[in-house]
Amino acid sequence: MHDWITTPVTADLLRGALDVETTERGVLPHRLPARARAQNTDDQLGMAESQPSGVRLAFRTRATAVELDVLPTKRAYVGAPPRPDGVYDLVVDGRPAGQGSVRAGTVITVDMAAGTSEVRPGPPGTVRFDGLSGDAKDVEIWLPHNETTELIVLRTDAPVAPAPRGDRRVWLHHGSSISHGSDAASPTGIWPVVAATLGGVELINLGLAGSALLDPFTARAVRDTPADLISLKIGINVVNHDLMRLRAFGPAVHGFLDTIREGRPDTPLLVVSPILCPMHEDTPGPCFPDVSELGEGRLRFRTMGDPAERASGKLTLEVIREELARIVKQRAADDPHLHYLDGRELYGEDDSAELPLPDDLHPDAATHRRMGERFAGIAFGPDGVFADGSGAVSDSGRPSD
Structure with a gap:
């Protein structure tokens, strides 16, 4: 059993979002700002910008267990086999450390032949990662790139703080x-x-x-x-x-x-x-x-x-x-x-x-x-237009000597 600490998801815990909308349950990351969304009339773009590709929670903690309550919006297609659930990638100190999915959520069923869709509301679910070390570490939870994801609450068995941003470009x-x-x-x-x-x-x-x-x-x-x-x-x-x-x-x-x-x-x-x-x-x-x-x-x-x-x-x-x-x-x-x-x-x-x-x-x-x-x-790379002058790109993602 864990003594859980509940932390609301706020903008300072998120990276990669240009806007964070407050909802009845929690927050919804957006990849376009409100002004752009107000000028958009295309459902395809509305769906795309709300799917959190590249968006991740980033925090520092000694927690050995992490839970994230979410409400995903999934898509299904008439006549097609079920699509796989979106994947949450856990990264600890820059290294892959686990994956999870949430089966619950709202489902939009699309009939591609007829050009119609139907929305079936669903309940929230939880993605859980445990067995982590008790050392201080930087934790990232990368959200599914292909599922709109409303973030409700973060639970851990140790306090969390926003991860330091460092000096990375x-x-x-x-x-x-x-x-x-x-x-x-x-x-x-x-x-x-x-x-x-x-x-x-x-x-x-x-x-x-x-x-x-x-x-x-x-x-x-x-x-x-x-x-x-x-x-x-x-x-x-x-x-x-x-x-x-x-x-x-x-x-x-x-x-x-x-x-x-x-x-x-x-x-x-x-x-x-x-x-x-x-x-x-x-x-x-x-x-x-x-x-x-x-x-x-x-x-x-x-x-x-x-x-x-x-x-x-x-x-x-x-x-x-x-x-x-x-x-x-x-x-x-x-x-x-x-x-x-x-x-x-x-x-x-x-x-x-x-x-x-x-x-x-x-x-x-x-x-x-x-x-x-x-x-x-x-x-x-060392001769690339984005080179920082410190050397070549290595397999670890860090410039080599």
Whole structure:
């Protein structure tokens, strides 16, 4: 039996959230600020920003047992096998120390064929970790990257205090569902977390599934968030939503960068083009889910575009990369802290042959690991645009001598 100490979850115990909403039960972390949420009318973005990808509790304690009461919001799909419960990753003094899940929670059942959904409210649940040492230690609980998670209360058998922030640099990354963590196995397995761990930086992840669409309110959120390093992975959502033509895309990218530079004029800023996605390399969107094999647990995406439409200004990934490279080269003449990375350096032709995208759009867990390691080596390595000058990135995430 434990003599439990109950601690309300407050903003000072959270990392990676831009806003913390007070609810009837506790708090709900958000990855976009209230002002941005007020301007949003898209349910997809509303869901994505409330899913706490990269968000974690961080505290110092001597506790040997930790419990966290939560109310998750899960998603189910008509005709599909049940989805696995979201994973909570425990990290102690920087090392993986356990995983847990919560089966309870609210369930949103989506009928992809009909385009409808139904909400079934459910009860809270508890994720528990025990058998920890009684030494003073830094504890992180990384929240599920793919489940909206209302945090109710933290229980421990020793007092807790917010973990010291130290002097690690803050890296803010914005991208699509791939950056959000689609098809990764756990919250510390998504590629930005892998890269941040290896690079020895604090991550703020604005990877927003289906929603890296050059929205001005997202640019303002990036501009107004203190960060030492910024990266923007742009392109795939613009194509698969068939959102705009080339005429609009270039000015939209300029405007997005202009807004960020209003508040962060000298911050190292890396623009990353899309990774390889064969179906969209030379074929425009839109793309839609193919639910014909959903009953067997297989979901694939199919593009509805025609390569001939490129002539009329429709966007493909090849066009996106050319335009992003051109824009960054043009702006870098007056902005020495602006850089470009071709996303195919993270996942390209050889990777596609070895580790094909399972649904033709999103990488699997092994590919997330590879992309994170590649990004860490390219960006945080000794010659990288995010290098801190202290040496190469090591397997432990600490610069080597």
